[in-house]
Amino acid sequence: MTSVDINLLLPFSRASLANDDQVFADLCSIYVGAIYERLQEAISKTTYEFAYLADPLVSELVDSIGTKGWSPEFGHVNKLLRREEPSILSACTQFFLVLVSHGYSGEMEIELPIQDTLYFNKYRMNCHGKLLLKAGDGTLNLRSADYNYDFEKKGSLWTCPEIPDDKFVIIDEKKIYVSTGYEIDPELLYYSEQALSYADAPAALSRLQEAFNCISNSSKDYRNWTKRLLHHVGLVAPVQNCNLVSKSLPSRPGAILATSPIGVTDLAEQLVHECSHQYYHLAALMIDFVREGEDASFYSPLMKRERSIERILVGFHAFANVFLFFDEMLEKKSEYEQVVLERMKDLAPANWQLVSTLIENSFRLTDQANALWHPLEKDLLDLYRKYELPQEVDVSKVTWGIPT
Structure with a gap:
C-alpha cells in the first residue's frame, strides 16, 4: 500500500476527531471507484459485454456516491469478483442493482449460469438463469422464470409487495434497515447464533431504537460515529450466559450483527463497538x-x-x-x-x-x-x-x- 499521512488517520481513531464528513465520503467514493475499475478489468478479459458499464452516468454516480458507497451491496460485488469466471456475471448484476438503488436508470438482460445470492438494499434474493432488469424513476422490475419483483422507492426506502419487510430504525433522520430471521445475511450469522423469531422482532426492534436514541441523547460525536457508515443491522436473539453477540466483517461494509432485546446500554455498546470496526475496516483500505x-x-x-x-x-x-x-x-x-x-x-x-x-x-x-x-x-x-x-x-x- 502507498504511504499515508499519519494525520489522515486521526479521524478514524475516535468520534471526537471524526468531524469532517468529506474525509469519509471521499474515501468511500475511492473504494467504490476501485471496485468499478476491477469489474471493468475483469469483464475486459472475457467475451461478455455490458453497455451500462460504459455509461458516463455510471462514472458520475460512482464519483459522487460518498458514504453511501460503504454498503454491503458494494462489498458483495467485491467478494464476487474474487471468485471464478461464472461469478463475474453475478458481480455485474449486483453492481447494476446497487447503482439502481442509488438512482441509476437503465435495462439489463443476463443469464446466470450458477445460482448466486444478490442484494438490492435490504432484500436478499437467490438468482439463477435468465434475468431481465428494468429501472427508472424510483422503480425496478426484476423478472425471471421463477418470480417477478416490483420495487418502488418511497422516500429514502425501497419497498416490494412481493417481499414484505418494512423494518427500520431512525437515527438523526437517517433510516437504518433491520433484518431478522431468515432475512439476515448468512455470511454474518454463525451456526452457534440464534436467529431472532418473528414473534420477538417487534420488541427487539423497539429496543434497538431505544439504543440509538440513547446514543443520540448522550453524545453528538457518537451519534455521528454510528450513523455515518452504518446502513443495515441484523438482529439475533440473546444467547444464554452470553448476552453480547455482535459482529461485522470487512466483506460486508456498512452492515453489522447485534443482539436484541437486551439492556439499552448493552445494545448501545454493541452499536458503538461494531461501528468503530467500520472505521477500522475503512482505514485498512489505505x-x-x-x-x-x-x-x-x-x-x-x-x-x-x-x-x-x-x-x-x-x-x-x-x-x-x-x-x-x-x-x-x-x-x-x-x-x-x-x-x-x-x-x-x-x-x-x-x-x-x-x-x-x-x-x-x-x-x-x-x-x-x-x-x-x-x-x-x-x-x-x-x-x-x-x-x-x-x-x-x-x-x-x-x-x-x-x-x-
Whole structure:
C-alpha cells in the first residue's frame, strides 16, 4: 500500500476527531471507484459485454456516491469478483442493482449460469438463469422464470409487495434497515447464533431504537460515529450466559450483527463497538497495520483465546471508543449511570491488558497503525484515573460473544 499521512488517520481513531464528513465520503467514493475499475478489468478479459458499464452516468454516480458507497451491496460485488469466471456475471448484476438503488436508470438482460445470492438494499434474493432488469424513476422490475419483483422507492426506502419487510430504525433522520430471521445475511450469522423469531422482532426492534436514541441523547460525536457508515443491522436473539453477540466483517461494509432485546446500554455498546470496526475496516483500505514479518499472537481476555496482534488492535480500538462513549453518558448524568459504571469496571482489566499488549508490541505495528491507537491510549489512561478503574484482569467477569 502507498504511504499515508499519519494525520489522515486521526479521524478514524475516535468520534471526537471524526468531524469532517468529506474525509469519509471521499474515501468511500475511492473504494467504490476501485471496485468499478476491477469489474471493468475483469469483464475486459472475457467475451461478455455490458453497455451500462460504459455509461458516463455510471462514472458520475460512482464519483459522487460518498458514504453511501460503504454498503454491503458494494462489498458483495467485491467478494464476487474474487471468485471464478461464472461469478463475474453475478458481480455485474449486483453492481447494476446497487447503482439502481442509488438512482441509476437503465435495462439489463443476463443469464446466470450458477445460482448466486444478490442484494438490492435490504432484500436478499437467490438468482439463477435468465434475468431481465428494468429501472427508472424510483422503480425496478426484476423478472425471471421463477418470480417477478416490483420495487418502488418511497422516500429514502425501497419497498416490494412481493417481499414484505418494512423494518427500520431512525437515527438523526437517517433510516437504518433491520433484518431478522431468515432475512439476515448468512455470511454474518454463525451456526452457534440464534436467529431472532418473528414473534420477538417487534420488541427487539423497539429496543434497538431505544439504543440509538440513547446514543443520540448522550453524545453528538457518537451519534455521528454510528450513523455515518452504518446502513443495515441484523438482529439475533440473546444467547444464554452470553448476552453480547455482535459482529461485522470487512466483506460486508456498512452492515453489522447485534443482539436484541437486551439492556439499552448493552445494545448501545454493541452499536458503538461494531461501528468503530467500520472505521477500522475503512482505514485498512489505505494502510497496512502490521509490519511485514512481525505478526504474532497474544492472549485476549475478552475473547478467551489467542489472537493476532492486529485483532488485538481491532479490539482495543473498538473498546476504547466504547469507554469514551460511556464517559460522555456519565458526564450527562444519564439514568443508566450506575449500569454503565459497573460495565466499565467489568471491562476495564481486560481492556487494560489489550493496551498493555499493544504498548509492549508497538514495534510490530506500522507508524500509521500506532497513530491510530496512541491517542486512544492517553484518553483511556485519563478515564482509568477519573473513575478509578481496576487494571488486574479477572477473566471470569468479562464476556464478549463467548458463552461462559
